[in-house]
Amino acid sequence: MRLDLGAIAKAGTSKANQTGGWRNFKPIFHQKKCNSCDLCRIYCPEGCVTMIEKKKYTVDYAYCKGCGICAEECSSSDIEMVVEEK
Amino acid sequence: MTTTTLAAPKEQSCQTLLASGHTACTGCGEALAAKLVLGAAGPNIIVTDATGCLEVFTTRFPQSSWEVPFIHSLFENSAAVASGVEVALKALGRQNEAKVIAQGGDGGTADIGLQALSGMLERGHDILYVCYDNEAYMNTGVQRSGLTPFDCMTTTSPCGELSWGNKHNKKDMPSIAAAHGIPYVATASVAFPKDIENKVKKALSITGPKYMQIHSPCPLGWRSNPQLTIKVAKLAVQTGLYPVFEMENGKVTKVRKITTPKTPVEEYLKIQGRFAHLFKSPKGKEEIQKIQEIADRNIEKYGLA
Ligand SMILES: Cc1ncc(C[n+]2csc(CCOP(=O)(O)OP(=O)(O)O)c2C)c(N)n1
Ligand code: SF4
Ligand code: SF4
Ligand SMILES: [Mg+2]
Numbered sequence: 223m224r225l226d227l228g229a230i231a232k233a234g235t236s237k238a239n240q241t242g243g244w245r246n247f248k249p250i251f252h253q254k255k256c257n258s259c260d261l262c263r264i265y266c267p268e269g270c271v272t273m274i275e276k277k278k279y280t281v282d283y284a285y286c287k288g289c290g291i292c293a294e295e296c297s298s299s300d301i302e303m304v305v306e307e308k
Numbered sequence: 309m310t311t312t313t314l315a316a317p318k319e320q321s322c323q324t325l326l327a328s329g330h331t332a333c334t335g336c337g338e339a340l341a342a343k344l345v346l347g348a349a350g351p352n353i354i355v356t357d358a359t360g361c362l363e364v365f366t367t368r369f370p371q372s373s374w375e376v377p378f379i380h381s382l383f384e385n386s387a388a389v390a391s392g393v394e395v396a397l398k399a400l401g402r403q404n405e406a407k408v409i410a411q412g413g414d415g416g417t418a419d420i421g422l423q424a425l426s427g428m429l430e431r432g433h434d435i436l437y438v439c440y441d442n443e444a445y446m447n448t449g450v451q452r453s454g455l456t457p458f459d460c461m462t463t464t465s466p467c468g469e470l471s472w473g474n475k476h477n478k479k480d481m482p483s484i485a486a487a488h489g490i491p492y493v494a495t496a497s498v499a500f501p502k503d504i505e506n507k508v509k510k511a512l513s514i515t516g517p518k519y520m521q522i523h524s525p526c527p528l529g530w531r532s533n534p535q536l537t538i539k540v541a542k543l544a545v546q547t548g549l550y551p552v553f554e555m556e557n558g559k560v561t562k563v564r565k566i567t568t569p570k571t572p573v574e575e576y577l578k579i580q581g582r583f584a585h586l587f588k589s590p591k592g593k594e595e596i597q598k599i600q601e602i603a604d605r606n607i608e609k610y611g612l613a
Contacts, residue, residue, distance in 0.1 A: 231372035236329035239371060244334065264501050265538055267332060267339040269324035285328035289335035290535030303535075 237285075241268065245288035247303040251279055255298040262292035262301060325351060330373040332365040335534020337498045337524035337541060338413075338440045339365065344501050345409070345438055345522070348508035351376055354393055355409045358386035358416030361447040361526075362440060377406070384420040386412045387428035387437055394433045403434070407512050410437045414455035415445040417521075418481045429488035429517045436511045436518045439481065442526040450529040454479040457549070458602060459595050460582050462529070467585035472595050477602070485519035486555050492518040493555040498525070499541035503552065503564065510554075523550045531581020543576035548603035551610045566612045573600045 251262075256277045263271040263279065270285040271292060281292075293301040325346035332339035342362055346353075354377045357363045363380050366373035381389040390410035397403045410428070412421050417439035425437060444462050445451040452462040456474045461467045465474035486493045492514050494507045504522065511518040525541050527534040544550035545564060552564035574596060577583040586592040586599075607613050 229369055231367060231370050233372060234327040234375045236327050236331075236366065236368065236371040236373040239329035239331070239368065241329055241331065264344075265340065267336050267343065267537075268328050268330075269326060269343050270328050282328065287334040289537070291335055291537055294535045295538050 240284045241287050242282075242284045245283075245286060245306045247288040247290060248283070248306045249281060249286065249288065249290065249293050250302045250304055251281060252300045252302065253278060255300040257298050259297040261295045261297060265291050265295050267291065325349075325375040326366065327373040327375055329371070330365045331368055332361065333526075333528050333534070335527045335537045336361070336365075337526060337537050338362050338442055338446075340537070341440050341498045341504070341522045341524040342366075342411070344498070344504045345411075345508055346376065348505040349407065349409060349436075349512060352406050353377075353409050354397075354406045355379070355411060356381050356386045356390040356393065357410075358412035358421055359383035359447070360413035360416050360440075360445075361442070362411065362413065364447055383416055385424045386410045386416060386421055387435070388424040390435050390437070391428045391431065391433045394435050408433075408435045410435055412437075412439055413446070413453075414439060414441045414443060415451075415453040417441075418454040418479050422484075425485075425519075426488065429485060429490050429519070433517055434515050436508070436520065437485075439519070439521040440524045441521050442524045442529060443478075444526070444529050446526050446529045455481060457599075459586060459599060461585055462582070472592075473582075473585065482519065482521060482553075482555065486558050488517070489558065490517045490519065491557055492516075494518075494520045495523070495550070495552050496520060497523040497541045497545050497550060497552055499523075499538050499545060500552065500564070507554065529582065531584070532579060536579060540576070540579060543571065543579075546571045547573045547576045548607040548612050549573060549576060549599070551606045551612055553610055560610060563610050563612055566607065568613055570603075570607065570613065573603050 268285045270282040290303050293303045326343045356379045394408045452465040457478045459473045461473040467473045496504045525537045554562040
């Protein structure tokens with residue numbers, strides 16, 4: 223009897239799965255009062271916030287599920303959650 | 309024989325070692341905790357993971373969110389599989405190429421996986437075991453585990469006329485791990501990422517078995533607002549209900565102090581549906597007082613104030 227042990231998946235391939243479609247609310251990064259505390263990037267469970275340069279952050283909306291953690295934790299209240307229009 | 313390199317590719321196609329596109333619920337504390345652990349550990353690791361939410365939401369076959377070598381074991385044997393990986397690396401003389409990290413949920417760690425974990429600790433494997441503590445069996449629909457807190461409502465510890473929820477106290481898993489005579493035990497919380505980073509790095513610098521338990525809110529099972537995941541986690545620590553500390557060679561060597569005056573446990577309980585029943589009748593006050601006493605005992609025991 224032939225027994226295939228387990229199954230193998232390639233590293234990081236979940237990126238094919240665009241979870242942004244789950245979103246009901248969308249974080250808008252105003253980038254007006256940002257002090258580069260970095261909390262939005264650190265706390266995002268999706269790992270979809272990136273720092274481009276000091277005081278400049280970008281969200282990959284392809285994956286952002288709109289949890290609102292970044293907006294809640296932003297130390298300068300510079301992120302706003304708005305209803306997602308689809 | 310061909311040998312494959314164990315390390316993840318140098319050119320990371322990702323910004324985090326836990327890739328986006330995983331299917332954790334919105335605002336999942338466990339997804340955040342795993343991202344932080346991997347980020348602190350770096351790419352030269354081999355990880356195992358017991359069955360549970362983390363495994364399910366990162367390995368929707370044929371996809372995987374892991375950017376490092378990863379093995380899904382069974383529910384009960386993450387520590388045993390990691391032990392095998394560790395001795396295999398030694399047998400091949402390749403133990404300097406990667407550190408081994410075993411992972412499991414609270415059910416997979418403190419209940420069904422406890423025997424495998426105990427064996428791993430007893431045999432002295434050079435492994436960091438990380439327990440993602442969301443305080444119930446979340447992946448199968450919120451059943452109570454040994455790490456579910458007192459009076460918490462779960463589907464197997466329902467509240468009602470005859471019950472306030474979970475009758476038992478949270479198992480003191482860090483002490484159980486420490487009782488094996490291992491060099492390093494730590495608790496942590498997703499609310500304090502820098503602390504997680506420091507502890508993971510410190511643990512990986514120590515040879516031998518290490519145990520780390522990270523408090524990871526589950527908005528689904530805790531019936532909390534996903535946006536408040538960090539707030540909830542912070543309150544667990546500030547009230548004294550989730551003491552954050554380090555134990556080296558069996559002794560508590562460092563604690564995260566709480567801000568005084570202490571925050572009453574109500575502040576933590578009232579923002580979670582799993583404790584909502586405690587606020588619905590006057591008798592619930594007595595139960596909240598019992599939970600306050602648990603927090604006070606922690607504050608006293610670990611010198612948190
Ligand atoms: C031997 C065995 N029993 C039961 C299950 C079903 N099962 C899968 S995950 C899970 C719960 C996991 O709970 P926990 O370890 O706390 O992880 P969480 O999902 O909460 O992160 C259960 C009971 C299983 N896979 N194997
Ligand atoms: S809303 Fe949530 S998922 Fe989206 S960027 Fe903010 S923290 Fe990340
Ligand atoms: S059930 Fe809880 S632990 Fe599981 S993915 Fe959802 S939020 Fe995370
Ligand atoms: Mg759990």
